[in-house]
Amino acid sequence: MSGKTILVWFRNDLRIHDNEVFLEAVEKASLIVPVFCFDPRYYVETPFKTQKTGSFRAQFILESVADLKVSLQKMGGDLLIMQGKPEEILPEICKKYHVDEVYHHREVAHEETEISSLVEDALWKLQINLKHFIGHTLFHKEDLPFPIKDIPDVFTTFRKKVEREGIIRPSFATPEKIEIPQDLEESELPNLEDLGICAPVYDKRSVLRFKGGETEGLNRLRYYLWETDLISSYKKTRNGLIGGDYSSKFSAWMSAGCLSPREIYWEVKKYEKERTANDSTYWLIFELLWRDYFRFMFKKHGTSYFRESGFKGIKQDDAPNQEELFNQWKNAETGVPFVDANMKELNLTGFMSNRGRQNVASFLVKDLKVNWTWGAAYFEEKLIDYNPASNWGNWAYIAGLGNDPMENRHFNIEKQAKDYDPNGEFVNLWLPELT
Ligand SMILES: Cc1cc2nc3c(=O)[nH]c(=O)nc-3n(C[C@H](O)[C@H](O)[C@H](O)COP(=O)(O)OP(=O)(O)OC[C@H]3O[C@@H](n4cnc5c(N)ncnc54)[C@H](O)[C@@H]3O)c2cc1C
Numbered sequence: 455m456s457g458k459t460i461l462v463w464f465r466n467d468l469r470i471h472d473n474e475v476f477l478e479a480v481e482k483a484s485l486i487v488p489v490f491c492f493d494p495r496y497y498v499e500t501p502f503k504t505q506k507t508g509s510f511r512a513q514f515i516l517e518s519v520a521d522l523k524v525s526l527q528k529m530g531g532d533l534l535i536m537q538g539k540p541e542e543i544l545p546e547i548c549k550k551y552h553v554d555e556v557y558h559h560r561e562v563a564h565e566e567t568e569i570s571s572l573v574e575d576a577l578w579k580l581q582i583n584l585k586h587f588i589g590h591t592l593f594h595k596e597d598l599p600f601p602i603k604d605i606p607d608v609f610t611t612f613r614k615k616v617e618r619e620g621i622i623r624p625s626f627a628t629p630e631k632i633e634i635p636q637d638l639e640e641s642e643l644p645n646l647e648d649l650g651i652c653a654p655v656y657d658k659r660s661v662l663r664f665k666g667g668e669t670e671g672l673n674r675l676r677y678y679l680w681e682t683d684l685i686s687s688y689k690k691t692r693n694g695l696i697g698g699d700y701s702s703k704f705s706a707w708m709s710a711g712c713l714s715p716r717e718i719y720w721e722v723k724k725y726e727k728e729r730t731a732n733d734s735t736y737w738l739i740f741e742l743l744w745r746d747y748f749r750f751m752f753k754k755h756g757t758s759y760f761r762e763s764g765f766k767g768i769k770q771d772d773a774p775n776q777e778e779l780f781n782q783w784k785n786a787e788t789g790v791p792f793v794d795a796n797m798k799e800l801n802l803t804g805f806m807s808n809r810g811r812q813n814v815a816s817f818l819v820k821d822l823k824v825n826w827t828w829g830a831a832y833f834e835e836k837l838i839d840y841n842p843a844s845n846w847g848n849w850a851y852i853a854g855l856g857n858d859p860m861e862n863r864h865f866n867i868e869k870q871a872k873d874y875d876p877n878g879e880f881v882n883l884w885l886p887e888l889t
Pocket residue numbers: 692701702703704705706708709738741742744745746748806807808809811812815833837839840841842844845846848849852
């Protein structure tokens with residue numbers, strides 16, 4: 455050890471397993487200062503008149519931070535939980551605890567990278583380096599068979615090449631013990647009121663009570679693989695709509711960084727060796743590649759993802775009364791049962807199945823002809839598993855402005871409802887008044 459003090463700035467990497475930032479800090483420093491900031495910019499109204507973070511996700515993040523604090527305490531450390539802008543808070547903490555260097559995981563979306571730049575500038579004035587790590591994807595950027603600027607825009611081309619030539623690194627070890635400054639101040643978790651967010655009301659029809667934190671994320675991983683073998687039939691069940699078991703539900707934990715995609719990958723590999731390897735076990739990894747792909751697309755195309763014309767620069771035709779139509783859509787009042795049932799699920803639980811998301815998004819854009827960015831912003835508020843690349847990437851894809859090679863993909867909602875909810879159970883669950 456070097457006698458160094460390193461500040462670990464936790465953001466969307468709320469875990470101690472497979473966390474390179476945390477491990478390297480522990481290995482390189484004598485003392486570490488783990489910090490999480492509740493940044494007020496994430497708890498405001500957006501230009502779309504939506505909330506940046508809705509109740510379900512805010513509660514999930516609070517639970518995740520609380521869980522991380524407990525894990526760090528068990529290793530002899532603690533987590534400093536602050537409220538405020540990192541570029542103002544982190545330099546103060548650095549001065550107070552004589553920090554030599556700050557470590558964090560690099561993000562890809564504009565607002566997040568902008569905050570990193572502000573922090574970097576503020577630390578630079580103190581001659582402190584902000585060291586960036588890459589750690590949110592299955593494939594490390596440097597192990598891809600192409601540089602970011604040459605990543606194929608079409609998913610299948612990307613997938614085939616990474617499956618053939620890409621390398622997935624092993625997970626990083628979890629440190630057993632950490633040393634923090636003896637005088638590290640006590641800090642408390644804020645509550646939802648402090649963040650200006652209403653408490654969520656949990657609906658018993660929710661697919662799961664998503665509880666935030668690494669502990670719960672790892673429990674879910676164990677449940678889905680080893681305790682139930684659900685993974686071995688994932689390909690058959692993944693288009694389901696009701697209950698906790700039709701799909702992995704890993705997304706919320708992955709978005710907050712409570713669960714590492716690499717950890718999932720290696721656990722699936724172990725499962726394949728010890729129990730069974732089939733098209734379902736492969737398909738879960740296949741889906742993780744979609745997640746990686748959208749993240750790398752963000753890196754490649756930057757803010758153009760958030761533009762109404764997407765990165766292809768095509769302007770859609772909007773309906774003249776799109777505000778009225780948008781309100782009907784978000785309030786589950788379109789009169790189309792399959793769309794309304796899904797929107798009701800989203801509004802009351804913070805979750806919607808992948809099948810539901812594809813349908814309501816297609817309906818908003820292609821049938822109602824409403825600006826797709828309004829729908830994406832609404833999802834950003836509501837989804838418990840929101841992350842910028844997966845959300846905006848999927849929306850742009852469905853709007854036909856992202857990377858879908860099939861021009862003008864348009865879901866036939868009536869057919870989709872017949873195929874995926876043939877007995878109307880899902881619609882009955884959320885719209886019992888229709889029966
Ligand atoms: C319009 C729209 C918006 C979306 N917004 C988000 C979002 O904000 N956050 C998010 O995590 N996912 C988003 N998705 C992708 C997908 O719907 C969810 O990841 C999935 O439904 C989560 O449930 P699960 O964990 O049970 O998924 P599973 O079916 O079990 O899949 C396993 C994992 O693969 C990844 N994955 C699966 N499908 C996709 C996909 N299409 N794109 C990217 N990753 C995928 C997720 O990390 C998921 O947890 C969106 C999809 C659409 C169509």
